[in-house]
Amino acid sequence: xxxETIEPxxxxxxEKIKALNSSRVYKKVTPKGDLSWYVKWVASAxxxxxxxxxxxxxxxxxxxxxxxxxxxxxxWVGMLWHDRALTMLNGALATILLIGLFNFYFGI
Numbered sequence: 001x002x003x004e005t006i007e008p009x010x011x012x013x014x015e016k017i018k019a020l021n022s023s024r025v026y027k028k029v030t031p032k033g034d035l036s037w038y039v040k041w042v043a044s045a046x047x048x049x050x051x052x053x054x055x056x057x058x059x060x061x062x063x064x065x066x067x068x069x070x071x072x073x074x075x076w077v078g079m080l081w082h083d084r085a086l087t088m089l090n091g092a093l094a095t096i097l098l099i100g101l102f103n104f105y106f107g108i
Contacts, residue, residue, distance in 0.1 A: 035080065036077050036081060039077050043071075043074045043076075044073075046070030046073065047070035047071070047074075050062070050063045050064075050065075050066035061104065064104065067093075068097040068101070071090045071094045071097060072090070072094055074086060075087060
């Protein structure tokens with residue numbers, strides 16, 4: 001890239017920063033205070049409890065259930081945000097966790 005190519009990009013960035021009316025370069029893009037904000041934090045708390053249970057190693061059902069609830073929460077957030085990566089990842093994880101629960105209860 002030469003200087004002639006970089007200059008218009010820099011101008012666009014400067015315009016965007018000026019439009020933010022802030023001295024900060026980066027602003028949050030994710031919503032705050034709406035339904036998705038609460039769901040993502042509750043889902044994250046469930047996943048943290050699941051990982052803590054996994055690290056202890058003696059309570060696998062707590063791990064599976066809390067992971068499933070947290071994963072389904074993040075799946076919902078992905079749907080609310082129209083984020084295909086979150087939706088695909090957490091949909092696949094929920095499926096794997098459900099298979100794990102079926103395996104635990106029914107030996108499938």
